[in-house]
Amino acid sequence: MSLLDIKNLQVDFPTRRGVFTAVREVTLSVEPGEILGCVGESGAGKSTIGNAVIGLLEPPGRMAEGEIDLRGERIDNLPYEAVRRIRGRKIGMIFQDPLTSLNPLQTIERQLVETITTHLPMSEAEARQKSIDLLDRVGIPDPEIRIQQYPHQFSGGMRQRVVIALALCADPEVIIADEPTTALDVSIQAQILDLVRELCRERQVGMIIITHDMGVIADITDRVAVMYRGKVVETGPTAKILGDPDHPYTKSLISAVPRPDVRLKRFPLVEYIESAGDARKALDISTHWLGQARDFSKMDGPLIRLKDLNMRFVTKNAILPKNRVYLDAVKDVSFDIEQGEVFGLVGESGSGKSTVARMIAGLYKPTGGAIHFAGGELTAIASEREKDIYRRQMQMIFQDPYSSLNPRMRVLDIVAEPIRFHGLAEDKAHTEEIVLDLLEHVGLGAAAAIKYPHEFSGGQRQRISIARALATRPRFLICDEPTSALDVSIQAQILNLLKDLQEELGLTMLFISHDLPVIRQMCDRVGVMRNGMLCEIAETEDLFENPQHPYSQHLLELMPRLEVLSQEGLEVEADHPTGAA
Amino acid sequence: MATTEENGDAVRDLARLRAREGGFRGWLKRTADSDVWYSFKTSPVAVAASIVSILMLLSAIFAPWIAPTDPFDLAQIDLMDSELPPAWMAQGDPRFILGTDDQGRDILSTILYGSQISLLVGFASVLFSMAIGIPLGLISGYVGGRLDAIIMRIADIQLSFPAILIAFLIDGIARGVLPRDLHDELALYVLVFAIGVSGWVQYARTVRGSTLVEKNKEYVQAARVIGVRRGPILIRHILPNVLGPVLVIATIHLAIAIITEATLSFLGVGVPPTQPSLGTLIRIGYDFLFSGTWWITIMPGVALIVLVLAINLVGDWLRDALNPKLR
Numbered sequence: 055m056s057l058l059d060i061k062n063l064q065v066d067f068p069t070r071r072g073v074f075t076a077v078r079e080v081t082l083s084v085e086p087g088e089i090l091g092c093v094g095e096s097g098a099g100k101s102t103i104g105n106a107v108i109g110l111l112e113p114p115g116r117m118a119e120g121e122i123d124l125r126g127e128r129i130d131n132l133p134y135e136a137v138r139r140i141r142g143r144k145i146g147m148i149f150q151d152p153l154t155s156l157n158p159l160q161t162i163e164r165q166l167v168e169t170i171t172t173h174l175p176m177s178e179a180e181a182r183q184k185s186i187d188l189l190d191r192v193g194i195p196d197p198e199i200r201i202q203q204y205p206h207q208f209s210g211g212m213r214q215r216v217v218i219a220l221a222l223c224a225d226p227e228v229i230i231a232d233e234p235t236t237a238l239d240v241s242i243q244a245q246i247l248d249l250v251r252e253l254c255r256e257r258q259v260g261m262i263i264i265t266h267d268m269g270v271i272a273d274i275t276d277r278v279a280v281m282y283r284g285k286v287v288e289t290g291p292t293a294k295i296l297g298d299p300d301h302p303y304t305k306s307l308i309s310a311v312p313r314p315d316v317r318l319k320r321f322p323l324v325e326y327i328e329s330a331g332d333a334r335k336a337l338d339i340s341t342h343w344l345g346q347a348r349d350f351s352k353m354d355g356p357l358i359r360l361k362d363l364n365m366r367f368v369t370k371n372a373i374l375p376k377n378r379v380y381l382d383a384v385k386d387v388s389f390d391i392e393q394g395e396v397f398g399l400v401g402e403s404g405s406g407k408s409t410v411a412r413m414i415a416g417l418y419k420p421t422g423g424a425i426h427f428a429g430g431e432l433t434a435i436a437s438e439r440e441k442d443i444y445r446r447q448m449q450m451i452f453q454d455p456y457s458s459l460n461p462r463m464r465v466l467d468i469v470a471e472p473i474r475f476h477g478l479a480e481d482k483a484h485t486e487e488i489v490l491d492l493l494e495h496v497g498l499g500a501a502a503a504i505k506y507p508h509e510f511s512g513g514q515r516q517r518i519s520i521a522r523a524l525a526t527r528p529r530f531l532i533c534d535e536p537t538s539a540l541d542v543s544i545q546a547q548i549l550n551l552l553k554d555l556q557e558e559l560g561l562t563m564l565f566i567s568h569d570l571p572v573i574r575q576m577c578d579r580v581g582v583m584r585n586g587m588l589c590e591i592a593e594t595e596d597l598f599e600n601p602q603h604p605y606s607q608h609l610l611e612l613m614p615r616l617e618v619l620s621q622e623g624l625e626v627e628a629d630h631p632t633g634a635a
Numbered sequence: 636m637a638t639t640e641e642n643g644d645a646v647r648d649l650a651r652l653r654a655r656e657g658g659f660r661g662w663l664k665r666t667a668d669s670d671v672w673y674s675f676k677t678s679p680v681a682v683a684a685s686i687v688s689i690l691m692l693l694s695a696i697f698a699p700w701i702a703p704t705d706p707f708d709l710a711q712i713d714l715m716d717s718e719l720p721p722a723w724m725a726q727g728d729p730r731f732i733l734g735t736d737d738q739g740r741d742i743l744s745t746i747l748y749g750s751q752i753s754l755l756v757g758f759a760s761v762l763f764s765m766a767i768g769i770p771l772g773l774i775s776g777y778v779g780g781r782l783d784a785i786i787m788r789i790a791d792i793q794l795s796f797p798a799i800l801i802a803f804l805i806d807g808i809a810r811g812v813l814p815r816d817l818h819d820e821l822a823l824y825v826l827v828f829a830i831g832v833s834g835w836v837q838y839a840r841t842v843r844g845s846t847l848v849e850k851n852k853e854y855v856q857a858a859r860v861i862g863v864r865r866g867p868i869l870i871r872h873i874l875p876n877v878l879g880p881v882l883v884i885a886t887i888h889l890a891i892a893i894i895t896e897a898t899l900s901f902l903g904v905g906v907p908p909t910q911p912s913l914g915t916l917i918r919i920g921y922d923f924l925f926s927g928t929w930w931i932t933i934m935p936g937v938a939l940i941v942l943v944l945a946i947n948l949v950g951d952w953l954r955d956a957l958n959p960k961l962r
Binding site: 070412415416417438441442445446448449450452453454457458459460461462463471472475476483486487490499500501503504519522526 | 852871872
C-alpha cells in the first residue's frame with residue numbers, strides 16, 4: 055500500500071462523435087516524500103489523471119473504470135461533500151497559471167486563512183500565524199506585510215509561491231502540480247522547482263508533477279511515468295527512463311529534446327505523435343521556382359544592419375509631454391547579420407527581442423536608430439510602394455500557430471496571398487501550381503490546399519506559415535519563437551524543416567527564442583538581450599562554452615542540465631566537437 | 636517550366652478534390668458536419684422557432700398568392716361583411732377564417748399583407764444599420780486614436796436618446812420638409828431611415844470590439860508583413876472574422892426593428908393606412924376593442940408577438956451557439 059494508488063484508471067469523455075477515452079489502464083503509485091513525474095505531449099491525457107485524482111473531471115468526462123486509493127481508502131466513489139473535504143485537506147493542487155489560481159478580489163491573508171479554517175480546527179489568529187510561517191517558508195520576504203496585499207501586487211514568480219503556500223496550508227499528504235512552472239521564466243522556474251523539492255522532502259508529501267518539459271522531469275522527479283495517447287507506456291526511476299529508455303516512444307521523445315551541450319546535424323525523425331509529413335522533396339535552387347527571378351541585387355557586406363535602434367512605448371498618455379510615462383522596450387540595439395547566417399536573439403520575456411523583430415519587419419516604427427537592409431535604409435523610406443520591394447525579400451514566421459492563419463481563408467488562399475500581392479505568378483493556374491509545390495516542400499500534401507486552418511494540428515499550421523513566408527521568395531526570414539507553442543517531437547520536425555530550407559535556399563535568418571538549447575541547435579551567432587539592451591554578441595559555441603557577460607553566465611547556469619538523457623541515435627555536428635560527442 | 640512537370644499530379648489532385656469538396660456540395664457537407672448545425676439539430680426550441688420564422692417569412696412574401704382575398708382591391712370588399720367574428724364563432728363566416736374588420740376586409744389577408752410591410756421595413760432597416768455600423772466599427776477599431784474617439788463619442792450621444800425618440804424626430808422632420816402627398820409615398824423610406832439610424836450604434840460597438848481583438852492577432856500582422864494595405868486587410872482578413880457576433884445582433888435587431896415599426900405605426904407616425912403594417916392594423920382595431928369586436932386588433936397582435944418571439948428565440952440560440960464561452 056502506497057500513499058496514493060491509482061489502479062487501472064480509465065476516463066471517458068462522451069462526445070457527439072462517440073466516446074473518447076482520454077486515459078486508459080493507468081496504474082501509478084506515489085510514496086510519501088516522493089516526486090512522481092508524469093510526462094507526455096499535448097493530448098496524452100496527463101492532466102486528466104491529475105483532475106481525476108482530485109475529483110475535478112470536467113463534465114461530461116467520467117471515470118469509467120479503476121479506483122483511486124489514498125492510504126488504502128478508496129476516494130473516487132465518495133459523495134460530493136466527502137470529496138470536497140479531501141480536496142485541499144489531503145490533496146493539494148498547484149495549477150499552471152498563477153494569475154488565475156488566486157482570487158484577485160481577496161487579500162492573500164483571506165484566501166489562506168479561509169482555506170486553513172475550513173480544513174483544520176484552528177482559530178483565525180492561529181491560522182493567520184500559520185499563514186505567515188508558510189509564506190516565510192516559501193520564500194516571500196516580509197510575510198507580515200505582504201499577507202495583507204492582493205494578488206496583483208505580487209510578481210508572477212511570487213504569485214506561484216503563494217499558490218504553493220495555498221496548496222500546502224492544510225498540510226496535505228499529496229500534491230498534484232499541473233505544469234507548475236510553464237508560465238514562468240527560466241530563472242524563476244529554477245527557484246520554484248528547488249522550493250518544491252525541498253518542501254516535499256521536508257514534509258514527506260507525495261507529489262505528482264504533470265509536465266511536458268523534460269528539463270523539469272530531469273531536475274526534480276524521483277520516478278517518471280511516460281504517457282502516450284492515454285496510456286502509460288513506461289514507468290521507472292528517472293535516471294533509468296531518461297538515460298536508458300526501453301519503449302520506442304520514450305526513445306523518440308528523448309531524442310527530440312534539444313540538447314544544451316551538443317549541436318546536432320539534425321533531429322532524428324520523430325513520427326510518434328504525428329507523421330513528420332509526406333516525404334518532402336529536396337529543393338534544387340538552380341531550377342526551382344523559389345530560385346527563379348530572385349532579382350535581388352547582389353551585395354557585399356552584411357544583409358541587415360541595425361544601428362542604435364530604440365523603441366519607446368507610451369504606457370501612460372498625458373497632454374503635457376513631461377507627464378507621460380514611457381517604457382523603453384528596446385534601447386540602443388546594434389548588430390549585423392551576414393548573408394546566409396542564422397542569427398539568434400535570446401532573452402527572458404520582456405527583454406525586447408520580439409520588439410526588435412517587429413521593428414525589422416515593419417510592424418513597429420522605431421523611435422530612434424536605423425535599419426539597413428539589402429542596401430536600403432528601411433527607416434528612411436516613406437512610400438509604401440518602395441517598401442514593397444524590401445517586404446518581398448523579408449518574411450516572418452510567428453509564434454502562435456493558432457492565430458497566425460486567418461481562420462476564414464482556405465490554405466490555398468493563405469499561401470497565395472503574398473504571391474498575388476507581389477504579382478509573382480503569371481496567372482491563376484501558375485499561382486496554384488506554386489502553392490501546391492510549396493505545400494509539398496514543407497511536408498504537406500496538395501490535399502491541404504482546399505482545407506481550412508482549423509483542420510490542422512499546431513505543427514501542420516506552422517508548416518503552412520512557413521509555406522506562406524516562402525511564397526514571396528524571401529532572402530531573409532524572421533522566426534519569432536517559431537516552436538515555443540509546439541510539443542517537443544513537433545518542434546524537432548519544424549526545426550529540421552527550417553534547417554533544411556535554410557541550407558537549400560541559402561536563407562539569412564533571425565531566430566528568436568527564450569530556449570537556449572534550441573538556439574544552440576539553430577544559430578551561428580547569438581545576441582543575448584535583457585531589459586531592452588543587448589548584453590553580449592558571440593559565436594554560438596563561444597557563448598555556450600565560454601560566456602563573457604554575467605547575465606549570459608547566469609542564464610546558462612539556470613539552463614536545465616540534460617546530461618542524464620540518452621544520447622542514442624543522435625548525430626552530432628562534426629564541425630563543433632564538444633565533450634559529449 | 637520545371638514546376639509543371641513535377642507538379643502535374645498535385646494539380647490534378649487539387650482539381651479532383653475541388654470537385655468533391657469545393658462548391659455547394661462541399662459547403663453542404665461541411666455544414667452538416669459542423670458544431671453549429673449539431674447544436675441547432677439538438678435544440679428543439681431553435682428548430683421550432685426557425686420553422687415558425689421561415690413559415691411567416693414565406694407567407695408574407697407569397698401573400699398575394701396565399702391570401703384568400705386582396706384586402707386592397709375595393710371590388711372584392713363588401714361592407715355587408717364588416718365586423719364578422721372568426722369562423723369558429725357563432726356568427727362566423729367560413730370565408731373569413733379570422734373574421735373581418737370594420738370595412739369588411741378579411742383579417743387573415745390583411746395580416747399576411749401587413750407582415751409583408753413589417754418584415755420589409757425590418758429587414759431594410761437592419762441592412763441600413765449594418766451598412767453604417769459595420770464600416771464605422773471596423774475603421775474605429777482598426778485605426779484607433781482620435782478618429783476612434785470621435786466615432787465612439789457620436790455613438791455615445793446617439794445612445795443617450797431612446798431609439799423611438801430618434802425615429803420620431805426623423806419622421807417629424809420628414810413630415811415638415813416633404814409635401815404631404817409625397818410624404819405618404821415616402822413614408823416607408825422615412826421609417827427605414829429612422830429605425831436604421833437609431834440602430835447602427837450596436838453594430839459599430841460590437842464590430843469595434845471584435846476588431847480590436849482581431850487586429851492584434853498574428854494573421855493580421857502576417858498580412859502587414861507581406862505588405863497588404865489597410866483596406867484589403869479590413870475587408871479580406873478582419874471583416875469575415877467579426878461577422879459572427881454581427882449575425883447575432885442582426886437577428887435580435889430584426890425583432891426590435893419590427894417592434895419599433897409597429898409602435899410607430901400604432902402611434903400614427905409610421906406607414907400610411909393605405910399600406911397597413913401589423914402596427915397599423917393593431918391601431919385600426921384598437922378603436923373597436925371595447926365595442927366587442929376584439930379580433931380586429933387581437934389577431935394582428937398575436938401575429939406580431941409570434942413573429943417577434945420566434946425571431947428572438949432564433950437569435951438567442953445563435954448567440955449561444957456562436958459564443959462557446961456562454962455554454
